Amino acid sequence: MTVALSYPHDAKTGAPRPLQAETLWAVAAQLRDAVARDGSPWALSSRALVAAAKRLQVNGREIASTWDFSQRVHHAAGREVLGVFETDPSAPGLALVSVNGQMIRNRPDLELSTVAHEIGHIVFDAPASVAEPTRRYRSETRGPGCLDGATARAERRANEFMGALLVPPQPLHLRLVARARSEGLRMMHAPHRGRPGCRVLPASTPPDALAGLTAALAGDFGVSDRFIAVRLRRYRLIAGDAS
Known part of the structure; x- marks a missing residue:
């Protein structure tokens, strides 16, 4: 099955227009809706993500992808x-993705975030190669720190897409509220980007309680504690966060 995605772009080149975070979240939601579930209502699996990304139609352009998890991967300097x-110009319309199997071994959370990040590149960077078949494009994810600390625009875009694909704002808020209530934690009204009408955690939440809540949410979504901490901040689900 081909998954169709769309976002504002240059009709001639296929390149994305400057996209706000909310637009990236909406594109991520389009893909998330098409990903098969493996039993969890919250967490996605790497296998299901790869399967959904094998054939995409992005802004009307057909993009296929091949994935390799079996090799050590190196950048140009080695x-x-x-x-x-x-x-590659020799394979127009095909995205080639290599994930370093050694670096993600025994780290399912890192595998999941790496796969989602690379799908972000397929969605936003591959369409231009369809419009211009002689164009070669390459991006490298050098290590786990690049998944939440990138500076280049394409990497930041892939990271924001990754974050919303694996941990969308409204499902995260829903689980946050449920778990906070079960722990008897105080909540308050404040502006946020999650589920309308729901309260958020106050900034005064005890650190130990917040750490426990973050760990529980990480287990719900199959990601790391740090991943959840970043998404809580991005969605303003802790009062006072303005990221």
């Missing part, structure tokens, strides 16, 4: 990296 996304 240092080992976490993952590589590239297009």
Whole structure:
């Protein structure tokens, strides 16, 4: 099955227009709705994500992808990296993704976030190669720190897409409220980007309680504690956060 996605773009080149975070979240939601579930109502699996991304239609352009998890992956200078996304003029319309199996071994959370990040590159960077078949593109994810600390625009875009694909605002808020209530934690009204009408945690929440809540939410969504902490901040689900 081909999954169709769309967002504002240059009709001639296929390149994305400057996109706000909310637009990236909406594109992520389009794909998330098409990903098969493996029993959890919250967490996605790497296998299901790869399957959904094998054939995409992005803004009307057909993009296929191939994935390799079996090799060590290196950048041009020879240092080992976490993952590589590239297009090649000899294979127009095909995204080539390599994920370093050694670096993600026994780290299902890192595998999941790496896969989601590389799908972000497929969605936003591959369409231009369809419009311009002679164009070669390559991006490298050098390590886990790149998944939440990137500076380049394409990497930040892939990270924001990744975050909303794996941990969307409203499902995270729903689980946050449920778990906070079960722990008897105080909540308050404040502006946020989650589920309308629901309260958020106050900034005065005890650190130990917040850490326990973050760990529980990480288990719900199959990601790391740090991943959840970043999404809570991005969605303003702790009062006073303005990221």
